[in-house]
Amino acid sequence: MALPMFRGCFRLSATFSSTRLFLKESVVLNRSAKTRLPLPYPVGVAAAGRPYTSDQGGHRQNQKVVVFGIPNPFIWFRTRVYYFLIRTYFDKEFSIEEFTEGAKQAFSHVSRLLSQCQFEALEGLVAKDLIEKLEEKCNLLPPSHKKALSADPDEIMYTTPGDVGIYYDDNGRRFVSILMRFWYLTSAHLPEDTIEGTRIFQVAIGEERDAETKRLLTANYEFQREFTKGVAPDWTITRIEHSKLLD
Template sequence: MLLNRLCKAIVHTTSLRLLGASSSLSLRRSFALYCMRNSRKTVLPITSSFLTRCRNYSDESESQSDYVKLPPLTDDKPLVYPSFFKSLRSFIQVFFVIKPYLDMDFVMNEFLEGAKQALHTVSHKLATEDYEGLEGLVTQDMINILRNKISMLSSEQKALIATQPDDIYAMFPYEVGVMFDNNNAEQKFVEITVVYYVMKGLKKLKENPQEISMPIGMNPQLRRNAFVCNYRFIREFTKGVESAWTVNKINHFMPDNL
């Protein structure tokens, strides 16, 4: 079952940290004016008890009236699990293309820290429909797509989009790509797709684990608080061009809906 597989996939994200150490300084500068610089960094341990609860997941359907569901924000294919081959290719792109030829200071862990703050900032602006505040952070094409989709959501559904950094249970770079313009060999771009596992209210849950009275898959409150987010970042690395990371693809969805 999906939620059970999702929990198992969290374990595999640890190996993906080998891709490097952290987001380039330009990503942090790009979001510096928008992000919460003083937010406390938390380590999110993966405990055996959490995985045990996931194994007991039940796919017994719940009535639509039981809780508010967030439909996927876009029609893009939902990305949930790591891909071994894409991870291997990403490793090669980072250490044998990006670092030696495009940005010797690039470190994946730093990038992911900036990506975490980007999720917090962008998701809150989407939840409040502050599209002007997204200019420079998200491409205009993506803003237009999200505007049309979010306009059809209820206020309760819009509120589900907002994500706190402490809600992120795990995250990993799903794919790293280096692109060249066919008409201009000097023009280079890097795209990095990030997958986030989110549990709303995770901080409070970790502080009060005794509140979990049943396995996570059978606990309606926990099931309705589980989300996955897909963000794709792009930056131009053409020599002599000053560029910053922006988001050109966004999706939020609930595993329980897939």
């Protein structure tokens, strides 16, 4: 059993307001590099919409931040070919949109368990050999870094599929793997020189003095499913990377 939340149909609605979001941005640059944000996938990231709410003088304000990306055309085309092959030879009902929504839920749930060091709860969701490695790494992290692992659903700014793989083993078993990339905000207090190349946003809601500083982090989660006849249709996380937190 793995990732049961993938079995349903996920169609999460997104609402947008015309309220302008005031952003103060300060960038933490890698001292030894020139790039601002080391994106593992060629994506352009910009501020634009997620909900942030506050009560100022009895009036409730809704303001949002949206992050959009522009993928590499070659990778975009290649992944679409793989999606076609998955629907044709493995799962006729496969939808990358529904998969992405399910992956976001799984990412938020698993990252929270990692942050709380609830490794036993990861069984059935994450590959066993990976859990052992994660436990060893997480136990060495300071509290602030553990907190930074957790991604609240409302703080996930952007999600995109990365590499897609279809392969067979020597016994004829069939597998599909999909690497998902996530950009999310965290309010965890991290030293500026700890996570190289990350970007910091001050989200000002109401008065400027009430601005909340958030850091934009990245994470890669690889999901794998075996499509051999008679095997349960579950996805298992076989790879987890959180910026520089779990190196």
